[in-house]
Amino acid sequence: MNGRIIIYGRTNSAAGYEVRDFLTRNCSDYDWVELNTDDEAQRLAGVSGLADPRLPLCVLSQSSKLYCPSLRELAMALEWFKGPKYECYDLAIFGAGPAGLSAALYGASEGLRTIVVEKTAVGGQAGSTSKIENYMGFPDGISGWELASRARRQAIRMGAEIIVGLEGVAGERQDGWQLSWFASGERIASKATICATGVEYTRLGLEREGDFLNRGLYYGAGSSEAEICKGRVVIVGGGNSAGQAALNFARQTKVTMLVRGESLKNTLSTYLLERIEDTSSITVLTRTTLTALEGDDVLERVTYRNETSGESASIETHSVFVCIGGRPRLEWAKPGVLHCDPAGYILTGPDLDRSSLSAEMWQDGRAPLFMESSIPGLFAAGDVRHNSTKRCAAAAGDGATAVSMAHQYLLSVKYQLCGTARSALR
Ligand SMILES: Cc1cc2nc3c(=O)[nH]c(=O)nc-3n(C[C@H](O)[C@H](O)[C@H](O)COP(=O)(O)OP(=O)(O)OC[C@H]3O[C@@H](n4cnc5c(N)ncnc54)[C@H](O)[C@@H]3O)c2cc1C
Structure with missing residues (x-):
């Protein structure tokens, strides 16, 4: 897509906000044209008036107009959305905040076939902030979206595959493989998985x-x-x-x-x-x-x-x-299999109670690695991990460390996994 996107919408339109937020967080330039009268709506957007359900109108180019698109439709029209290239990966990462992007960069640069699946926008919470001033190396601060966009480019240059607009909705371990299902119905198998899904904002719980x-x-x-x-x-x-x-x-x-x-x-x-x-x-x-x-x-x-x-x-x-903080979103995990603390954060490594681990999953008798969850080969990084420091730099550090743990794990299971992915996917 060349040129700026133009969005025509009415004041206080929820759909208009969602489109603006999505484009801003995905580092895309746009012009927002606010429509205040029926006449403006007819003249500028070519719709019948302010109440026309086709608003907001997104003009991507002279020949490409989207009327009240879903975020997925918008991502597809912008050619951001593509399905996974392969069925099987060495490393699957869920979430493209600082933890997921850092894991992608290290995973791909260290030779792992790496995929990152992000449901909304690259950058996560960090991508939504106007200025990060405590990230080492940026003495004048850096906007969240710029940091995210740089990290994204770097990870892709190293060979990571990053898919935006796809949500992981279920996971299962089969024959040593991690199977992940997406909201789109597709699924992939990976030898190791990093959950870097951060937190979702806590709601106020007010009436209106x-x-x-x-x-x-x-x-x-x-x-x-x-x-x-x-x-x-x-x-x-x-x-x-x-x-x-x-x-x-x-x-x-x-x-x-x-x-x-x-x-x-x-x-x-x-x-x-x-x-x-x-x-x-x-x-x-x-x-x-x-x-x-x-x-x-x-x-x-x-x-x-x-x-x-x-x-x-x-x-x-x-x-x-x-901005009152959040709680982890782990609806995709089977209750009881993924062990979490009372607030819902994923327990890993030394924080896990070994006596409560599934004997069937942990047959080799080893202890979970640091950052490895109660499911062998599934690691947690960033804000979603129990006792993590809720900072961009800490999340990025977690992502890099989780990859090094994943390498150790892959060495230990290398022979058990050979050739079983397709049967596990069946
Ligand atoms: C407004 C704001 C300002 C901040 N400012 C600073 C600052 O100045 N300095 C600082 O150090 N820290 C700051 N923080 C904190 C920092 O942004 C977080 O600690 C950091 O982003 C955590 O990174 P993460 O990768 O663990 O998770 P997140 O950044 O939360 O990213 C998680 C990603 O996972 C995605 N996801 C969730 N579920 C799924 C799923 N099922 N499938 C696919 N994708 C999924 C989400 O869409 C999200 O993009 C700020 C936070 C906020 C909200």
Whole structure:
């Protein structure tokens, strides 16, 4: 695809936001044309009016227009989506955040036939942040999408296959092979697998969340939105991701941070705290909980409660960004087979209780390697791993270490696996 993509959509359209977020996180340039009247919709997008369900319209080129596409349709039209090249791989990696991309780079460069399967966008959580300032080697900081795009290019140059728009939905171990099923119905076999699926944002659990989701209420730092948000922006959360989001929006507009804790000191890195304190357009409300989302068609205001005084108040806003951390998503794993801690993070190596491991799977009597899960040959790297440090550099380090563990594992099972992949896939 040559040239910029143009997206025509109405203000506060959830579908419009999803397309913008998807393109931003996949490092693709686009122009967003906001349609405010029926006349604009007819003139600019050639649809009947603002209520036309064909919006948003994505113009990829003069001859390629997509009306209200799904993300998968968009990825296919952009030729990003391709099925796996092979049935069998040495190493399959799920998730293309810093952990998965680093594992891809090391796996491929060390001669393993490596595939990375990513359901949404290369870069993971890191790809959604406007600036990462604590990643070694970038003294002036680097945007998440740029870091992700560089890592992606590097991994592909080393020979890794990266597939975006495909979700791993089930896994099973058979004859020593790891079998993985995708939402598309396809499946692959791999000798070793790295789960680098990170975490998903924790939901607020408020009553009208569904009404405003991606139409005023957003999860994550909203790096695609900073230029187009109008009016006061509310950020929920007091960690580094919330702090970065606040600073990013404060360049354009006024920001209120709703923070549950007593102060930002315990949750925010000093460099971010100092900058927030120096930014007059950011107001920080501590000991504060968001309690209600209000509005008719669009989000108009939010109500919050001060936990010290018990008093409630409201803020007029059309844009709330929630950065309150997350929890691992492991629906693909068979319950009980993959051992996790009470919060759902994958236990690996020395953190596993050896006496509870499946005797059938661990017949060779060896102990799980560091980063190896309760399933032989399945490794966990990055935020999804129990007790991991929730940082980009730590996740990238995890990815590299998991590959070295995978090599050790492959050496130990080399003879058992020969020739069995096809029968396992049958
Ligand atoms: C807004 C924000 C700002 C941040 N800023 C910083 C910072 O400045 N410095 C810093 O060090 N850290 C920062 N962090 C934390 C850092 O981004 C994370 O620690 C890091 O991204 C974790 O990497 P990961 O690869 O383990 O997981 P993730 O980055 O979460 O990536 C996991 C990937 O797996 C994919 N996935 C999930 N399930 C499946 C599936 N079933 N099939 C296929 N793919 C799947 C997801 O779509 C995602 O892309 C920030 C986080 C956020 C949210």
